[in-house]
Amino acid sequence: MAGIQLERLTKVFGATRAVDGIDLTIPDGEFVVLVGPSGCGKTTTLNMIAGLEAPTAGDIWIGAARVTDWEPGERSLGMVFQSLALFPHMTVFDNIAFPLRIKRVAAEEIARRVRTVSDTVHVGHLLGKRPATLSGGEAQRVALARTLVVQPTVFLMDEPLSSLDAKLRVEMRTELKRLHAALRSTFVYVTHDQAEAMTMADRIVVMHQGRIQQVGRPLEIYGDPANRFVAGFFGVPAMNFVEGELRPDTNGARFVAQALGATLPGQSIVAGPASLGIRPEHVRLADGRESWPATVSLIEPLGDETLVFLDYGGPASLVAKVDAEEKLAVGDRRSFTLRLDRVLLFDGTTGGRIMG
Ligand SMILES: Nc1ncnc2c1ncn2[C@@H]1O[C@H](COP(=O)(O)OP(=O)(O)O)[C@@H](O)[C@H]1O
Ligand SMILES: [Mg+2]
The missing domain is CATH 2.40.50.140 (Nucleic acid-binding proteins)
Known part of the structure; x- marks a missing residue:
């Protein structure tokens, strides 16, 4: 288990300040949603936490460690991306087991952990299937299971539900919230969808043009917005x-x-x-x-x-x-x-x- 701290975190691509000096403290076990319009710097922020992108300036702390210069594999994070990238030629079991096999975990231990995790996200009955035969929601759960199985202290998720249809997206929102309640790990979830942010977050971080506009609990953000941007971003129809x-x-x-x-x-x-x-x-x-x-x-x-x-x-x-x-x-x-x-x-x- 670990919290995350971002200090003056900055990423510049050429003339674009993708992330412009953000400070954020995420306590251990919190479900935090980074939300904002396309291009506001959400993915870049998440990638810097994951170690996939090097900051131009600033620092990242995970737990008590300053991890700014650490390799992704050293940070004990689990990441779920927008695109699923399940291996099509492997069964669901082998897909979930894959990260453990890379780590050379013993076969009985792999079998045990795959079974436990599959039960958690309700894919236990699908272990013999191949990804092509799964529905969108099933494939999404398998991708989650593959992340869960390595028991990360922090989960990073970048728009993981955006490829699902509207009804399934709403169901998966509920499931992710349940999962968080069961695991109590730190979740950092990125979305452009204000409804996802409102329904799932313990705390919402609203971003715009690389900067944090407001941090607060969902009803605080909705009822007491810090500025016109935040006020207009939340609520359907808009204010x-x-x-x-x-x-x-x-x-x-x-x-x-x-x-x-x-x-x-x-x-x-x-x-x-x-x-x-x-x-x-x-x-x-x-x-x-x-x-x-x-x-x-x-x-x-x-x-x-x-x-x-x-x-x-x-x-x-x-x-x-x-x-x-x-x-x-x-x-x-x-x-x-x-x-x-x-x-x-x-x-x-x-x-x-x-x-x-
Ligand atoms: N590798 C890159 N090279 C150049 N510009 C980038 C790169 N990645 C992101 N950007 C720019 O940085 C800004 C923030 O991008 P991103 O973090 O992907 O936003 P979001 O995830 O909120 O949609 C955008 O203006 C985007 O075009
Ligand atoms: Mg993005």
Whole structure:
């Protein structure tokens, strides 16, 4: 078992700062998800932890050891990649046994460990098969088993579910979480999928342009984002943003935008350009002390809830997530309110969060 520490970790490829001086402490046994859009430096970070890529600057610690210059094989890590790379000519048993055979582990010990690991990831009944005859989910489990069998202290996974179909991906999320609960090893999991990050992580590390934007528990990141990038990255559909201006007001601050103005009690007075952020589930179809008229321009039933696009006179429509029972038709005139306690404000220039 071991935790991981990254100190000012940097990787430069030519003119690209792929990873730009990140500091991160991952306690032993934590399930950490690195998440961010394509090209933000996730894979490069993971490869540096694995020893597959040498840092330009900075240090990596695993447990008490500074491993920055160590070979991958010396770091006792298990890595699962996006592409499975099972050996097609070998049985499932031989695929899982392969890393142990390289280490010249005795045959009875190999048989015992392959059996234990196969039970853990539910592939015990597939040991005689060849990879070509497996479903996507089965092949993914075999790849996991092959990593597990060497009993690594740290698991590194780079988008391991991205080749699976949507339903299987959701099932495997649950299985990986169970596996982590059973093993209590340190998991570092990379994905561009915010839903995977939210559902699996003990802690999420949000990356953008080679830098860490925020580190926090899933609901912290969702409810209390550090900046506009993080706010917009999490949540489906995405948070609504309205561009406007903040002005001092006797009750706090007043946000003023085209066709929408709201007094935000308790907000400190920072005058200047600002964006108001509000999640779809915090827009209500109701009259209130401050409500605004809108035309329903589009309706998207999700089954359990319904998305309603509201044209209120601003430059873009506002999306509300409402009860599926709500009676609605395109063209309806409806009033909406915002849950003012859930409104977030961002600096109109930097995108940084303006805290009340
Ligand atoms: N071997 C490489 N040579 C040059 N540029 C690279 C190399 N690997 C990654 N990059 C660049 O570094 C940035 C981060 O890449 P990567 O870590 O793969 O991002 P992610 O995994 O988040 O999609 C990207 O701009 C990518 O083009
Ligand atoms: Mg990647």
